[in-house]
Amino acid sequence: MTLTVDRAALTRNEQLTFRANMGVGRHGWLRLTPAYGVRLVRDRLAGLPAGSIVTDPFSGTGTTPLAAAELGHIGQSVDVNPFLIWLGTAKVSNYSPETLLATADAARAVLADARKHKEDNDLWQPNLFKIEKWWSPGALHALKALRHSIDEHVGPVEDLLEIALCRCLISCSNAAFNHQSMSFNESSGEPVLFDMDDAERTFAAFNTEVVALVESARYDLTGSATIHHGDSRAGVKDLRQADLVLTSPPYVNRMSYIRELRPYMYWLRRLDRASDAGDLDWRAIGGTWGTATSKLNTWTPEVETPVDEAMAKVCERISQDGGKNGPLLANYVHKYHHDMWLHFQAITAQVKPGGGVSYIIGNSTFYKHEVPAHEWYAAMLRELGYAEVNIEVIRKRNSNKALFEYDVTGRRP
Numbered sequence: 001m002t003l004t005v006d007r008a009a010l011t012r013n014e015q016l017t018f019r020a021n022m023g024v025g026r027h028g029w030l031r032l033t034p035a036y037g038v039r040l041v042r043d044r045l046a047g048l049p050a051g052s053i054v055t056d057p058f059s060g061t062g063t064t065p066l067a068a069a070e071l072g073h074i075g076q077s078v079d080v081n082p083f084l085i086w087l088g089t090a091k092v093s094n095y096s097p098e099t100l101l102a103t104a105d106a107a108r109a110v111l112a113d114a115r116k117h118k119e120d121n122d123l124w125q126p127n128l129f130k131i132e133k134w135w136s137p138g139a140l141h142a143l144k145a146l147r148h149s150i151d152e153h154v155g156p157v158e159d160l161l162e163i164a165l166c167r168c169l170i171s172c173s174n175a176a177f178n179h180q181s182m183s184f185n186e187s188s189g190e191p192v193l194f195d196m197d198d199a200e201r202t203f204a205a206f207n208t209e210v211v212a213l214v215e216s217a218r219y220d221l222t223g224s225a226t227i228h229h230g231d232s233r234a235g236v237k238d239l240r241q242a243d244l245v246l247t248s249p250p251y252v253n254r255m256s257y258i259r260e261l262r263p264y265m266y267w268l269r270r271l272d273r274a275s276d277a278g279d280l281d282w283r284a285i286g287g288t289w290g291t292a293t294s295k296l297n298t299w300t301p302e303v304e305t306p307v308d309e310a311m312a313k314v315c316e317r318i319s320q321d322g323g324k325n326g327p328l329l330a331n332y333v334h335k336y337h338h339d340m341w342l343h344f345q346a347i348t349a350q351v352k353p354g355g356g357v358s359y360i361i362g363n364s365t366f367y368k369h370e371v372p373a374h375e376w377y378a379a380m381l382r383e384l385g386y387a388e389v390n391i392e393v394i395r396k397r398n399s400n401k402a403l404f405e406y407d408v409t410g411r412r413p
């Protein structure tokens with residue numbers, strides 16, 4: 001099996017055309033289940049004059065800055081998670097034909113080297129809890145060997161190889177990544193034996209991923225984008241004032257991005273201990289993974305918000321009806337909106353006067369009590385003097401009749 005890359009195509013100086021990029025391309029590099037769709041983002045960017053500044057204060061996988069750069073704008077985004085800064089930066093970079101040829105050559109060398117390792121190798125493996133649930137012994141052996149060989153490379157070549165490794169982790173895993181939150185496939189409970197075919201399938205998957213990645217990386221972006229590390233509850237320096245803030249912030253649904261990103265973060269050595277995962281999640285708005293949950297128990301607000309009265313009524317009902325978890329969940333809802341209020345205050349100075357904001361957000365329910373985040377967002381924007389504040393229903397979220405996704409928009413006066 002060989003790694004086949006269209007070398008002639010790589011050396012042609014092809015500019016990104018709008019049509020070429022209308023497919024998924026780089027947007028498909030690593031999907032995060034709760035990420036919003038690129039079509040929605042492109043729709044919201046339509047009509048902006050070329051060269052507009054588009055900010056996403058909750059970058060995630062970088063959908064907004066990438067879509068903005070593809071359409072000739074200047075994208076900029078912020079995230080608390082260093083792994084997502086790295087991923088977003090790799091997605092919005094331009095890769096020269098030489099770099100892509102070097103990546104194809106490096107991948108060939110990585111595969112040849114990885115195949116030489118024996119089954120009982122003692123190579124590094126991530127400190128992921130119950131790693132044997134994630135991968136069969138054969139697949140794990142291959143992933144360790146690939147990781148070891150990728151370490152020989154640096155710079156953009158290593159970035160692309162690591163993204164291919166991440167994609168390979170998913171395709172060879174026993175975990176199902178296609179649900180709202182990842183889960184493990186059913187197993188018979190029998191011990192799984194080492195199978196060299198599993199290792200070979202993993203090597204083949206890596207090969208396929210590199211070819212696809214190199215192909216999608218060869219189109220230059222007509223605009224540009226930068227991804228910043230920071231906390232969107234505070235002003236982020238180095239950001240230019242935006243013509244449009246377009247984002248899908250964390251939802252009020254206790255979904256943990258760290259939990260979803262664990263496999264990638266451990267294999268890419270951006271996480272080594274479960275306690276670090278909890279610390280990182282505590283810094284994220286709405287984070288409740290691991291130790292972040294226990295910290296919520298003793299959390300108290302630093303500031304009042306314009307929705308405190310309405311929120312107190314809902315939180316009281318959640319607290320009463322939620323049994324022993326009720327007070328914790330009431331605190332969760334309170335802290336989430338408290339943090340979003342800090343965010344709305346901080347971001348306002350980073351929007352041009354007359355510039356727009358668009359927040360794609362869902363409501364939620366706890367013990368059948370609705371948490372109308374969309375209405376509370378709109379109230380906070382009005383409090384800050386935004387004009388034309390509007391709530392548009394985008395779609396019904398799932399079979400729960402009460403759950404919808406909204407676009408909350410406004411214009412900075």
Ligand SMILES: C[S@@+](CC[C@H](N)C(=O)[O-])C[C@H]1O[C@@H](n2cnc3c(N)ncnc32)[C@H](O)[C@@H]1O
Binds near residue numbers: 037064232233248257
């Ligand atoms: C719903 S995701 C964004 C999805 C993104 N629109 C996409 O398509 O991939 C929310 C993101 O907000 C980030 N986040 C949470 N709290 C933050 C904070 N205080 N400052 C900056 N980013 C934060 C999380 O790490 C997560 O990546």
